[in-house]
Amino acid sequence: MNPVFVAIDTPDPQQAVDLAASLRGTVGGVKLGLEFFAANGPAGVAKVAATGLPIFLDLKLHDIPNTVASAMRALADLRPAIVTVHAAGGRAMLEQAKAAAPVETKVVAVTVLTSLDAGDLDSIGVAAAPAEQVERLAALARDSGLDGIVCSGAEVEAAHRAWPDGFFVVPGLRPSGSDSGDQKRVVTPRQARASGASVLVIGRPITKAEDPAQAARDIAGTL
Numbered sequence: 001m002n003p004v005f006v007a008i009d010t011p012d013p014q015q016a017v018d019l020a021a022s023l024r025g026t027v028g029g030v031k032l033g034l035e036f037f038a039a040n041g042p043a044g045v046a047k048v049a050a051t052g053l054p055i056f057l058d059l060k061l062h063d064i065p066n067t068v069a070s071a072m073r074a075l076a077d078l079r080p081a082i083v084t085v086h087a088a089g090g091r092a093m094l095e096q097a098k099a100a101a102p103v104e105t106k107v108v109a110v111t112v113l114t115s116l117d118a119g120d121l122d123s124i125g126v127a128a129a130p131a132e133q134v135e136r137l138a139a140l141a142r143d144s145g146l147d148g149i150v151c152s153g154a155e156v157e158a159a160h161r162a163w164p165d166g167f168f169v170v171p172g173l174r175p176s177g178s179d180s181g182d183q184k185r186v187v188t189p190r191q192a193r194a195s196g197a198s199v200l201v202i203g204r205p206i207t208k209a210e211d212p213a214q215a216a217r218d219i220a221g222t223l
């Protein structure tokens with residue numbers, strides 16, 4: 001399986017469909033997140049899914065258990081390959097999210113966003129370093145019956161050791177020399193894959209390239 005899921009972050013449904021169609025055969029799937037879903041809803045997702053690529057719905061659900069479970073049921077018709085929830089929602093929320101998802105959908109928990117560093121965690125009252133907090137939330141996700149976690153490439157090797165059959169989604173990826181933008185915990189796609197990432201989430205390095213398909217091929221060539 002091609003591990004690269006391209007993050008298509010746009011409110012424009014036609015742009016998303018065109019980009020997905022142009023990347024078919026070059027990436028393993030498409031990740032649609034809050035920006036796309038807020039603008040286009042489930043109907044927009046269905047249009048991108050019609051390109052034939054597996055869909056990763058990165059909605060980072062985080063609410064009381066009943067609300068998250070209901071939202072998960074409402075997404076079921078879209079048959080997403082992967083859906084995200086926030087590990088910080090706690091055990092009952094995670095368990096009910098997984099129970100409400102279609103059996104073929106992998107439910108993965110976001111641990112510490114790749115845009116955060118130790119200082120950011122401290123400012124929200126988390127005294128732990130990112131790696132320690134990822135470890136804690138990975139154990140919670142595993143014990144709650146989830147399929148895996150989202151973490152940075154810096155933590156995936158340790159997480160994989162602690163959860164050998166877990167599914168590890170890694171964003172915050174940049175080919176060497178490229179701009180990190182708002183991402184703070186960044187590694188290269190190759191480093192993440194070598195460390196045990198199951199899925200490599202790559203957005204702007206592909207979508208903002210002059211030739212996105214070529215950029216995706218170039219990245220695949222480094223793996």
Ligand SMILES: O=c1ccn([C@@H]2O[C@H](COP(=O)(O)O)[C@@H](O)[C@H]2O)c(=O)[nH]1
Nearest residue numbers: 007033112113114171172201202203204
């Ligand atoms: O911790 C996280 C969780 C999710 N994301 C999402 O991944 C992509 C990354 O896009 P880039 O353009 O490659 O930075 C984006 O959709 C985020 O919402 C993340 O970056 N970090």
